[in-house]
Amino acid sequence: MSDHTLPHHHPESGYLPVESKSIDASVRLPVIILFGNAIHWLVVAALLSVIVSIKLIAPGFLGGISFLNYGRLAPMARDLMLYGWASQAALGAGIWLMARLCGRPLGGKNAEGFGGMLLRTLIISATVLWNLAVLLGTLAIFAGYSTGVEWLEYPNWASAMLLLSFLLIGIWAVLLFDRRSTGRAEVAQWYLVAAFCWFPWVYGTANLLLVWKPIQASAQGPIQSWYCGSLLALWLLPVALASAYALLPRLLGSHLNRRNLATLGFWMLLMLGGWNGMDRLIGGPVPAWMTSAGVVAGVLFLIPIFMISINLLGMHRKEALVADSIPSRFLLMGLYALIVVGVIGAIASLPDVSGAVRFTAFTEAKTQLWILGAISLPLFGALYESLPHLLGRDCWSPVLSGRHYVLTLVGLGMLVVLMLLGGLFTGLALADPTVSFLNITSYSYPFHVMECVAQLLLLVAALLLGANITIALAGDYLLNKKTGK
Amino acid sequence: MHRLPTLLSGIFLVFLTSWLGLVAYPALQLGRLTPVADTDNGGSLPPTYGGQAIAGQRIYATEGCISCHSQQVRQTSITTSDIDRGWGVRPSVARDYLRDSTAFLGSRRLGQDLSNVGVRRPDAKWHFIHLYHPAAVCEGSLMPCFSDLFLVRKIQGQRSDDALNLTGADAPKEGYEVIPTADAKNLVAYLLSLRHDYPLPEAPVKKNGAAK
Amino acid sequence: MNHDHHNNQHENGSEETNRPLSPWLVGTFMLALCWGGFYLAFNSGGFRQDVYESNAVNWAGGGVAAAAPVDPKVVGKRLYTQNCVVCHQPTGMGVAGQFPPLVGSEYVLAQGNMGDNHLVMLVLNGLQGHFMVKGEAYNNAMVPWKQLTDEQIADILTYIRSDWGNNAPAITPAFVAQIRKETASANDSYTQEQLMAMPPMKSSGAQGATPATK
Numbered sequence: 001m002s003d004h005t006l007p008h009h010h011p012e013s014g015y016l017p018v019e020s021k022s023i024d025a026s027v028r029l030p031v032i033i034l035f036g037n038a039i040h041w042l043v044v045a046a047l048l049s050v051i052v053s054i055k056l057i058a059p060g061f062l063g064g065i066s067f068l069n070y071g072r073l074a075p076m077a078r079d080l081m082l083y084g085w086a087s088q089a090a091l092g093a094g095i096w097l098m099a100r101l102c103g104r105p106l107g108g109k110n111a112e113g114f115g116g117m118l119l120r121t122l123i124i125s126a127t128v129l130w131n132l133a134v135l136l137g138t139l140a141i142f143a144g145y146s147t148g149v150e151w152l153e154y155p156n157w158a159s160a161m162l163l164l165s166f167l168l169i170g171i172w173a174v175l176l177f178d179r180r181s182t183g184r185a186e187v188a189q190w191y192l193v194a195a196f197c198w199f200p201w202v203y204g205t206a207n208l209l210l211v212w213k214p215i216q217a218s219a220q221g222p223i224q225s226w227y228c229g230s231l232l233a234l235w236l237l238p239v240a241l242a243s244a245y246a247l248l249p250r251l252l253g254s255h256l257n258r259r260n261l262a263t264l265g266f267w268m269l270l271m272l273g274g275w276n277g278m279d280r281l282i283g284g285p286v287p288a289w290m291t292s293a294g295v296v297a298g299v300l301f302l303i304p305i306f307m308i309s310i311n312l313l314g315m316h317r318k319e320a321l322v323a324d325s326i327p328s329r330f331l332l333m334g335l336y337a338l339i340v341v342g343v344i345g346a347i348a349s350l351p352d353v354s355g356a357v358r359f360t361a362f363t364e365a366k367t368q369l370w371i372l373g374a375i376s377l378p379l380f381g382a383l384y385e386s387l388p389h390l391l392g393r394d395c396w397s398p399v400l401s402g403r404h405y406v407l408t409l410v411g412l413g414m415l416v417v418l419m420l421l422g423g424l425f426t427g428l429a430l431a432d433p434t435v436s437f438l439n440i441t442s443y444s445y446p447f448h449v450m451e452c453v454a455q456l457l458l459l460v461a462a463l464l465l466g467a468n469i470t471i472a473l474a475g476d477y478l479l480n481k482k483t484g485k
Numbered sequence: 486m487h488r489l490p491t492l493l494s495g496i497f498l499v500f501l502t503s504w505l506g507l508v509a510y511p512a513l514q515l516g517r518l519t520p521v522a523d524t525d526n527g528g529s530l531p532p533t534y535g536g537q538a539i540a541g542q543r544i545y546a547t548e549g550c551i552s553c554h555s556q557q558v559r560q561t562s563i564t565t566s567d568i569d570r571g572w573g574v575r576p577s578v579a580r581d582y583l584r585d586s587t588a589f590l591g592s593r594r595l596g597q598d599l600s601n602v603g604v605r606r607p608d609a610k611w612h613f614i615h616l617y618h619p620a621a622v623c624e625g626s627l628m629p630c631f632s633d634l635f636l637v638r639k640i641q642g643q644r645s646d647d648a649l650n651l652t653g654a655d656a657p658k659e660g661y662e663v664i665p666t667a668d669a670k671n672l673v674a675y676l677l678s679l680r681h682d683y684p685l686p687e688a689p690v691k692k693n694g695a696a697k
Numbered sequence: 698m699n700h701d702h703h704n705n706q707h708e709n710g711s712e713e714t715n716r717p718l719s720p721w722l723v724g725t726f727m728l729a730l731c732w733g734g735f736y737l738a739f740n741s742g743g744f745r746q747d748v749y750e751s752n753a754v755n756w757a758g759g760g761v762a763a764a765a766p767v768d769p770k771v772v773g774k775r776l777y778t779q780n781c782v783v784c785h786q787p788t789g790m791g792v793a794g795q796f797p798p799l800v801g802s803e804y805v806l807a808q809g810n811m812g813d814n815h816l817v818m819l820v821l822n823g824l825q826g827h828f829m830v831k832g833e834a835y836n837n838a839m840v841p842w843k844q845l846t847d848e849q850i851a852d853i854l855t856y857i858r859s860d861w862g863n864n865a866p867a868i869t870p871a872f873v874a875q876i877r878k879e880t881a882s883a884n885d886s887y888t889q890e891q892l893m894a895m896p897p898m899k900s901s902g903a904q905g906a907t908p909a910t911k
Contacts, residue, residue, distance in 0.1 A: 056595070059620075059627050066633035071549020141549075148546025148587050178489040185487040193489070194496045201500070205508055210587075217585035219516035224590070226507035234500070257714045261722075267499060274503025280592055283563030285577040286515075288751040289741030291563070293506065296733040303729055310722075351751070355564030359555055359594035430594070433569035433775040437597055438625050514746050562752035569771045578749050687747040 020389070026105035026116055027095055028390045030123040030169075034092030035383055036469060037131050041084025043466050046459040048077035053452040057445065067142055075153045076141050082151065082231065083162065084134045086375055088127075090195070090239035091169055093382035095123075096390070097246050098173045098192050102180030106172060119172065126168035133161035149210045149220075151228055159207045163200060170196040187262040188246035194270065195238035202230040202274075222278065222286055225294075229277020232370050233269065233301075237338075240378035241269075244312055244331045247385055251328040254315040265307030268300075276301050279345065280363070282354040291351075298349025305342035309335055326401045330381035333409060337373030341366060344420070356431050361447070362423025369416045372408075372458070380408070380465075387472060395472035404464045411457030418454060422447030515579045521685060530683045531583050534675070541675025542586055544668050548631065555591030556600040558681060571605065572598045573681055578688045581681045596628055603680040610650070612673040613665050618655050634669035637661055769867065773856025776849055780842070781857075789861040795837060797830035800861045804830060805854075812897025813868060817876040820850055823886030838886060847873040872900045 054061050055070045062068040099106055106123075107116030137154030140146070146153040154162065173196045177189055206227035209215050215223075245262070249255050256262065278286075278294030312335055344366050347353055357363060384401065388394050422444055429440045520529035534542075545551070558573030567573060577600055582588040591598075606612065614621060617635050619628035635649070640662050648662040657663050665673070684690040742748030778787065784796040791798040799805050807813050823841035827834065842850065847870040854873075858865040 055629070056627060059629055063629055064632050066548075066631065069548065069629045069631070071552045071629070074552045075549055144547040146547050146549060148549075148551060148589065150551060150592060174489070177492075183487065185492070190492060193492055197493065197496055198500060201504075205504070209508070209512060214586060215512055216516045216518070217582040217588040218518045218579040219511035219514075220582070220588040221579070221590050222507045222511040222515070224588075226503060230503070255714065257716050258718075259715050260718060264726075267495070270496065270499040271502055274500070274507055278507065281590070283559035283576075284557050284590060285579050285581060285749070286511075287579075287742065287744075287746050288560075288562075288748050289737070289744045290507075291560070291751050292737050292740040295740075296736050300729055300733050303726060351563050355559065355566070358559075359592065364593065430570075431564065431566045433566060433571075433771060434778045436779075437570075438623060441595075441627055442625050560750050562750045565768075565771075569768075569775065571772070571775065576749060687749060 020100065021392070022111060023099050023103070023105045024389050024392070026107055026111040026120070027099050030120055030127065031092045031096045031386065032390060032473065033124055033127050034088050034095070035387070036473065037127065038085050038088035038092065039462075039466050039469055041080050041088070041134065043459075043462045045077050045080035045085055046455070046462040048073055048080065050452065050455045050459050052077055053448065053455045056448040057452060066144070072141055072144070072146070075146060075150070076138050078151065079141070079153055080134065080138060081371055084138075086236050086371060086379065087199075088130065089376075089379040089383065090236055091166075093243055093379055093386065094192050094196065094239050095169070095173055096386045097188060097242055097382065098176050101186055101189050101246055102176045104176055104180050106176065108179065123169050123172065126165040129161055129165040130169075133158045133165065137162070147211050149224060151231065152206060152211055152224075156212050159203070159211060163203055163207070166203070167200055170199065186246065187256065187259065187266065188242040190266055191238040191242035191245065194266075195235050195242070198230065199235040202227060202234060221281055221284060222290055225277040225280040226274050227277065228280060230274045232375065233273030233276055236371075236375045237273075238269070240334060240375045241308060243378045243382035244335060247381065248312055248328060248331050249315060251325055251331075251385070252315065256311060257315065258311050261307050262311050265304040265311065268304040268307070272297050272301050272304065276345070279349045279354070282349065282351065282358060295349045295351060295354075299346045302342045302346050305338055309339050326396070326405055327381040327385035329405060330377050330384065334374060334377030334381065337369055337377055337412075341369045341374050344369065357423055357427035360423035360426040360430070361419040361444070362427060365416045365419030365423060368419065369412070372412050373416070377408070387469070391472065395475060397468055397471060400464050400468040400471075404461050404468065407457050407461035407464065411454050411461055414457065415451055415454035418447050418450045422451070518580045518583060520583060521580075523683070530685060531581055532678075532683070534584050534678055537671045537674035538678040539586070541671035541673070544672040545589060545675060546587060548672075551589045551591050553593060553595035553628070554597065554599045555594050556589045556598065556679070557591070558598065558600055567598060573601045575681070575684075575688050575690050577681050578685060580685055580687070599676065599679055600681050601679065603677045604682050607677060609673050609677060612676055613649050613669065614651065616669060616672070617649060617651070617663060621651070621655050631669075634666055634672065636664050636666055638664065769852040770856045770859055773852035773854070774860070776845075776853050777856055780845070781853065789857065794835070797833070797835050799857050800863065802830055805857055805863060806865045807897070807899070810893060810897060813872065813900040814876055814895065814898040815892055816854060817850065817868065817873050818880055818895070819887060819892060820854065821873075821877055822880060822883045824889070824892070825886040826888040828889035841886060843877070847871075847877065866900060868900050
């Protein structure tokens with residue numbers, strides 16, 4: 001390997017000794033394209049989030065134009081964050097990690113031959129299809145063709161394209177596991193197999209029953225809540241956790257010493273992930289047992305989270321390694337975010353608390369921490385760790401990486417704390433029927449202002465990351481003059 | 486856990502638990518709820534929507550009203566504040582959404598809950614002005630102006646019956662009037678049809694004010 | 698699922714070992730599952746499809762659990778805040794010389810020659826001219842509130858009769874409806890004389906003492 005100016009410490013024996021360079025080469029182009037597109041959508045989503053938060057302070061901002069109304073921009077921002085950034089980053093990280101962990105290049109024996117090239121072309125085409133679906137779906141919402149189902153606003157054809165492209169990409173990761181050259185499966189590999197199997201099932205079911213052939217609306221509430229919980233806890237979080245399980249032990253020069261706990265945590269996460277979505281519907285128009293299930297799932301979700309944290313945070317580690325390594329810092333912060341989100345989720349699931357804070361910024365804070373914290377932070381870690389291997393050199397700018405890290409944490413922390421506080425105030429005021437609704441709106445004003453500032457910080461962080469990867473890839477193109485982007 | 490088939494079966498079976506409880510059960514049970522007879526007025530409950538209201542649902546979806554408004558009055562065992570606030574006389578139940586094409590339950594209340602807005606604000610003219618310029622009737626409202634749902638045109642002959650009564654800065658120029666488009670009329674028809682105040686077997690309407 | 702209790706050198710170079718689980722961990726885990734089970738058992742309405750209130754244990758399977766009744770005083774307080782505080786103030790003390798207080802008012806509490814019906818009548822149809830409240834003289838007009846529903850007026854009156862130290866029986870919507878029907882012909886606000894000319898009536902419908910003739 002070329003000399004590392006970035007002080008990453010990972011002895012080569014910590015990774016697969018089996019021709020890791022050929023593995024990297026076999027997935028290089030697809031993963032880079034996935035990551036690059038993901039970051040691009042992250043920047044756009046962050047920009048839309050800023051505009052949306054300004055609209056809560058000054059409703060007249062960009063007002064009067066139906067295309068730019070809150071009701072159109074907010075779902076666009078959310079869906080871009082979920083499908084444009086998070087899912088694509090998860091695909092990229094998942095493929096790279098699976099290939100490395102399985103010790104098998106994509107395409108197997110044909111990796112460097114025609115078969116491998118065909119496979120890479122297929123995956124890249126599927127990626128193009130994915131991004132087309134995201135782009136056109138977003139534009140459809142913009143133009144007034146949203147389906148009106150939360151988190152599933154893309155029209156029928158866009159969501160079908162999304163599902164198809166996922167199948168074309170994800171199947172290879174699962175097959176890699178089946179044909180791997182290593183014997184015992186690692187924890188990270190279970191999570192990846194599970195994630196790649198679940199997304200099609202979850203996305204397909206939800207779209208079929210809510211968008212493509214909607215069932216009677218009396219049944220749609222629980223299904224939509226199940227979708228929200230499953231998307232986060234059964235597709236995106238497992239890939240983030242796989243990144244943590246695979247990379248943290250190696251980066252920190254340690255090893256997992258509680259595999260049985262990891263097993264327990266894995267199966268409990270599977271079990272509770274879908275039910276966890278029901279916290280969106282506590283007290284809603286569903287039979288009482290579903291409300292109670294939501295309460296119980298929200299609280300019990302702490303169990304897998306604690307198991308995972310004990311596992312990964314309880315490893316013996318060399319602190320010096322953490323301080324120098326951007327990927328491990330992101331991965332650790334992601335785990336802390338997961339713990340916080342579990343605690344907030346447990347508290348917010350309690351019936352009295354839910355009665356006060358549901359529908360306020362409190363629950364929105366939880367969602368933001370899920371997406372931007374528990375899921376995105378480990379994915380950033382995987383991104384920062386994978387690219388130098390894929391490009392075969394130290395490509396990240398330390399200055400930009402460091403600034404991205406700090407700004408992301410500050411912005412996210414500020415956003416979550418403000419939304420929690422604001423939501424709490426709003427919720428308590430809403431619970432008092434003598435306080436008029438418009439009064440509550442004006443109480444929230446200072447919180448919305450500060451939330452806007454937090455979103456701006458996150459936008460700057462995203463821009464820094466975009467600049468960082470552009471420089472990294474452009475540098476590669478200029479240096480190598482071989483296969484460029 | 487090391488062979489793909491074993492892992493896959495385990496994943497499949499465990500995943501099935503939430504799928505059965507939150508997808509299959511609702512689809513098979515809640516999804517097969519039927520209307521009940523309305524013994525007081527004839528017809529059935531929930532009441533059917535008119536054609537304009539059905540078209541208005543599409544507008545509600547595409548304008549993204551669900552981003553700010555919810556449509557559910559919560560059960561009193563969780564909180565009574567929805568009912569205390571006058572947003573409904575009883576909690577909403579699954580059967581209430583029978584006639585909808587999409588259940589706009591919502592998850593955020595930047596604006597009021599709308600499940601009973603047809604009872605609370607039965608005046609179409611108020612809704613038109615509110616959609617055109619919310620701050621005119623609700624000071625400090627965060628709601629955007631849906632001015633694209635309206636047409637500002639020169640008064641031809643006589644002022645149209647549909648024209649909005651706007652005053653002050655909202656009023657159009659001299660000789661011009663603001664009239665709602667078909668989309669606006671459909672949306673308002675839908676809003677006026679939103680009510681969950683009829684009794685159902687699983688959701689009786691309690692007459693409050695019983696002597697203590 | 699393997700539970701290896703020895704170091705396991707993974708082929709690809711990373712180790713994953715198994716420390717035995719701490720009993721505290723297992724204990725907490727079991728406790729949490731028990732809590733979950735009990736909570737579900739007692740808050741699921743017997744897992745029935747038609748029970749929506751989670752505080753109704755419905756194992757017997759008979760009937761649908763009733764929703765928690767709404768407290769009319771809470772609704773009444775909100776309506777009072779929306780409609781009446783401008784004049785009568787949130788404290789119910791009114792404004793001296795201008796708007797009479799509701800605290801200890803004989804109109805509100807139906808004391809002396811006042812009946813519950815007088816209170817409802819003056820809210821429905823208004824009051825004007827000179828009148829006395831708690832020995833103080835006023836000369837003002839109260840607008841009629843007949844646009845409010847029977848439930849709303851009943852809730853407001855029940856509320857003002859129960860706050861600020863007032864203590865009088867609740868007013869029912871049925872009573873308001875009855876008074877509304879009986880006074881439907883009134884097309885102007887009452888004066889105090891006109892009001893007192895009607896015999897007092899309790900909310901239960903019983904007649905009170907005959908009024909003193911003036």
